[in-house]
Amino acid sequence: MSSKSHRIAAMVGTFQDQTLDARYLGYFNCFNRQLFYEAHEILEDLWLPDRGGPNGDFYKALIQLAGAFVHLQKNRLRPSAALFKLAQANLEKYPSRHERLNLEAVQMLIGGWLVQLEKGGFCVNPLTSYNIPQLALQRT
DSSP: OOHHHHHHHHHHGGGTTSSSOHHHHHHHHHHHTTOHHHHHHHHHHHHGGGTTSTTHHHHHHHHHHHHHHHHHHTTOHHHHHHHHHHHHHHHTTSOSEETTEEHHHHHHHHHHHHHHHHHTTTSSOOOBTTBOOOOOBOOO
């Protein structure tokens, strides 16, 4: 097992014995704690072996979403917007609720961040300690 695999296993260990894949749940946990790079890494571990499967573009979109926020954390505003747009396009392929995630809400979240970036002329970073994205899974 690689050191990356060990790190991912440690991050998602508390989500074992859940109905959803621990890496999927770990993504949301990291994302909501602003650990966007880690969220990306965790979900990539789930996505890579099955990227051509039915959830391939769904997981890729969530990875792109986390990546967009990594770019915001590094003050790279245009690359962030590009990833937001890729995530939007990949999520459009799925129903409004998929894998217990309200994709309409996610699309609205992405749209809101794009508006903020464009309104600031890609010169003002909208990611602040008061403007923090959150994702929530719905109950079954």
